[in-house]
Amino acid sequence: MAEVKLDAPAVEAASGPLREVARMFLKNHAAVGALAVLLLIVAAAVIGPPLYSDDPYEMVWAPFSPPGADGFLLGTDYLGRDILAGLFYGARVSLAIGLSAALMSVGIGVTIGASAGFYRGWVEEVLMRFTEFFQVLPTLLFSMVIVALFGASLQVVTIAIGVVSWTAVARITRAEFLRIRELEYVMASRASGAGNLKLITAVILPNALPPIIVQAALMVGSAILFEAGLSFLGLSDPNVMSWGQIIGSNRPYILDASFTVTIPGMAIFVTVLAISLVGDGLNDALNPKLRQR
Amino acid sequence: MNTLWMIVQRISYALILLLAVLVLNFALMYLAPGDIADTIAGDMGGANAEVMAEIRRSYGLDRPVWEQLVSYLWNVVQLDLGYSYFFNTSVVSLLAERVPATLLLVVSAQILAIFVGVLLGVVAARRPNGLTSHAVTLLALFGFSAPVFWTGIMLLIAFSLLVPLFPVAGMQDVTIDGGAWVKMVDVAHHLVLPTITLASIFLALYSRLCRASMLEVLGSDYIRTARAKGLSDRQVVVKHALKNALNPVVTLAGLQFSAVVSGAVLVETVFSWPGLGTLALQSIIARDTPTILGILFFSSLVVVVANLLTDLALRLIDPRIRSGVN
Numbered sequence: 001m002a003e004v005k006l007d008a009p010a011v012e013a014a015s016g017p018l019r020e021v022a023r024m025f026l027k028n029h030a031a032v033g034a035l036a037v038l039l040l041i042v043a044a045a046v047i048g049p050p051l052y053s054d055d056p057y058e059m060v061w062a063p064f065s066p067p068g069a070d071g072f073l074l075g076t077d078y079l080g081r082d083i084l085a086g087l088f089y090g091a092r093v094s095l096a097i098g099l100s101a102a103l104m105s106v107g108i109g110v111t112i113g114a115s116a117g118f119y120r121g122w123v124e125e126v127l128m129r130f131t132e133f134f135q136v137l138p139t140l141l142f143s144m145v146i147v148a149l150f151g152a153s154l155q156v157v158t159i160a161i162g163v164v165s166w167t168a169v170a171r172i173t174r175a176e177f178l179r180i181r182e183l184e185y186v187m188a189s190r191a192s193g194a195g196n197l198k199l200i201t202a203v204i205l206p207n208a209l210p211p212i213i214v215q216a217a218l219m220v221g222s223a224i225l226f227e228a229g230l231s232f233l234g235l236s237d238p239n240v241m242s243w244g245q246i247i248g249s250n251r252p253y254i255l256d257a258s259f260t261v262t263i264p265g266m267a268i269f270v271t272v273l274a275i276s277l278v279g280d281g282l283n284d285a286l287n288p289k290l291r292q293r
Numbered sequence: 294m295n296t297l298w299m300i301v302q303r304i305s306y307a308l309i310l311l312l313a314v315l316v317l318n319f320a321l322m323y324l325a326p327g328d329i330a331d332t333i334a335g336d337m338g339g340a341n342a343e344v345m346a347e348i349r350r351s352y353g354l355d356r357p358v359w360e361q362l363v364s365y366l367w368n369v370v371q372l373d374l375g376y377s378y379f380f381n382t383s384v385v386s387l388l389a390e391r392v393p394a395t396l397l398l399v400v401s402a403q404i405l406a407i408f409v410g411v412l413l414g415v416v417a418a419r420r421p422n423g424l425t426s427h428a429v430t431l432l433a434l435f436g437f438s439a440p441v442f443w444t445g446i447m448l449l450i451a452f453s454l455l456v457p458l459f460p461v462a463g464m465q466d467v468t469i470d471g472g473a474w475v476k477m478v479d480v481a482h483h484l485v486l487p488t489i490t491l492a493s494i495f496l497a498l499y500s501r502l503c504r505a506s507m508l509e510v511l512g513s514d515y516i517r518t519a520r521a522k523g524l525s526d527r528q529v530v531v532k533h534a535l536k537n538a539l540n541p542v543v544t545l546a547g548l549q550f551s552a553v554v555s556g557a558v559l560v561e562t563v564f565s566w567p568g569l570g571t572l573a574l575q576s577i578i579a580r581d582t583p584t585i586l587g588i589l590f591f592s593s594l595v596v597v598v599a600n601l602l603t604d605l606a607l608r609l610i611d612p613r614i615r616s617g618v619n
Contacts, residue, residue, distance in 0.1 A: 135551060136597055150325060221438065225440050247440075247446070261446050269439045272437070273435075
C-alpha cells in the first residue's frame with residue numbers, strides 16, 4: 001500500500017505534526033466556521049442556564065406565544081415554557097451525552113479492534129464475529145430495550161448509546177492495526193524487547209489514531225442524534241430537559257404552533273452539521289492524501 | 294467450493310447469529326429488574342410472597358438458569374415467543390399483524406434511496422465539479438445531520454398541513470370503500486411521506502458512494518477500451534461502468550438494513566404507521582417485556598435475512614466473488 005510511506009513518523013516530526021494538522025485544518029473555511037459555531041453552542045450550554053433561567057420546566061407565560069412576540073426570543077411551548085431556556089439546558093444534555101457515549105464507544109471499539117488486529121488468529125475470529133453480531137441488532141431498538149428494562153436515567157441512556165455504536169470504530173481500528181503491525185518500525189520495537197501491551201498502546205496505537213479521531217468526531221454527532229431520537233420517543237430521563245424531548249412533547253400541537261418543533265430541530269441539525277463539518281476538516285487535515293478526491 | 298455449499302455455510306452462520314440474539318434476549322430478561330411475577334402481581338393489584346412464589350414456579354422461574362434458557366430456546370423453535378399480558382394475545386400473532394407494514398416501509402424506502410441515490414451519483418460522477426456534484430455533497434451532509442423524526446415532522450407540516458397533498462397519519466383510510474385496487478392506491482398514498490422521510494437518511498449515503506465508485510470505474514482501462522470501440526456514451530456509462538460501480542452500493546445497502554429498521558421506528562412514530570416500531574414503543578411504555586424482546590428478535594431476523602439476500606445478490610451481480618466476502 002502506498003499510504004505506508006506517508007505515515008513514516010520522521011516526515012511528520014520534521015514539521016511538527018500538530019502544527020501541520022492545525023495549518024491544514026485552518027485552510028478549510030467550512031470546517032473553521034463550523035468549529036466557531038460549535039464553540040458558540042458549547043458556550044451557550046455552559047453559561048446559558050446560569051445567566052438566563054434556572055428552571056426550563058417553569059411555566060413563564062401563556063402557551064404558544066410566537067417567537068419574539070411577548071419578550072420571549074424563541075416563544076413558548078404548549079405549557080407556556082420558555083423554549084430558549086429549554087434549548088440552553090438541552091444543549092448541556094446533548095453535548096454531555098454525545099461526548100460521553102462517543103467516548104465509551106470509542107473505548108470499546110478501540111479495545112476490540114486493537115486486540116483483533118494485533119493478536120490475529122482465533123482472537124480476531126471471535127472478536128470480529130462478536131462485532132458482526134452487534135451489527136445485526138437494530139441499534140435504536142436495542143437501546144430502547146435497554147432503557148426500557150433498566151430505567152431511563154442519563155447513565156443508562158449513555159450506556160445504551162455507547163454499547164450499540166462501537167462497531168464502526170472496531171472495524172477501523174482493526175484495519176489500521178492489521179496494516180501497521182507489519183511495518184518495520186513495529187518489528188524493530190518488538191526486536192528490542194517491547195511487550196505486547198506496550199506495542200499495542202505506545203507503538204501501534206499512536207499511528208492508528210488519525211482515522212479513529214475522525215470517526216470519533218462523527219460518533220459524537222450520531223450519539224447526539226441517537227439521544228434526540230430516544231428522548232423524542234419519550235424514553236430519555238423525563239426530569240432532564242433535552243432537545244428531542246421538546247420536539248416529542250410539542251409534536252401533537254404542530255397545527256397550532258409549528259415553531260415549537262421547528263426550532264429545537266434546527267438546534268440539533270446545526271449542532272450535528274457543525275460536528276460533521278469539523279470531522280470532515282479533521283479528516284482532510286489528518287489524511288493529506290485524501291484531499292485529491 | 295461450489296455455490297450450494299457456500300449458501301449452506303452462510304445460512305448456518307445466520308442461524309448462529311440468531312441463536313446469539315436469543316441468548317442475549319434471555320440474558321436481558323434475566324438481568325432486568327422485575328420479572329413476570331411482578332407484572333402479574335401488578336395487574337392483580339399486589340400479591341403476597343406465597344402467591345408470587347407460586348407464579349414463579351408455574352412459569353419455571355425457580356429452575357436453574359440454563360434450564361430456563363433451554364426451554365426458552367425450545368419455545369422459540371416452536372414459534373412461541375411468549376404471551377403479551379398487555380395486548381392479551383401471543384407475541385407471534387402480534388408480530389404477524391405488524392410486520393407487513395414495517396416491511397413495506399423499509400423495503401420501499403431502501404428501493405427509493407438506492408434508485409435515486411444511484412441516479413444522483415451517476416449524474417454527479419459525469420461532471421465531478423459540476424452543480425449536481427456539489428448538491429450531492431450538500432445532500433449527504435444534510436442526510437447525516439438532520440434528525441429523521443424532525444425531517445418527517447417538517448414534511449408533514451409542509452405536505453399534509455400547509456399543502457394537504459398527503460394524509461397526516463396511518464396506513465389506510467378506513468372510510469374509503471372500494472375494491473383491492475382502490476385500497477392499494479390508498480396505502481400507496483399514505484406511504485409516500487414516510488418512505489421519503491426514511492429514504493432521506495440513506496439516499497445521501499448511497500449517492501455519495503455511487504459517485505465515488507463511478508469516478509473510480511470511469512477512470513479504468515476497460516472503459517477507455519469501450520469508448521475506443523466507438524460505443525455511445527450512454528452505453529459506456531450504463532452498461533459498462535454502472536454495472537461495476539453498483540457493487541459497493543449494494544454492499545453498503547445490505548449493511549445499512551439494521552440502521553433502516555432503527556430509522557423506521559422513529560418514522561413510524563411520526564406518521565403513526567402501524568408497524569413494529571409503533572408496537573415497540575407501545576410495549577415499552579406498557580413494560581410488556583415479551584413483546585419488546587420478540588420485536589428485537591424479529592427485527593434482527595429481518596436484518597440477518599436481508600444480509601443473506603444481499604450476499605446472494607452480490608454473487609449474482611459479480612461473478613468474481615466466489616469465496617466468502619472479504
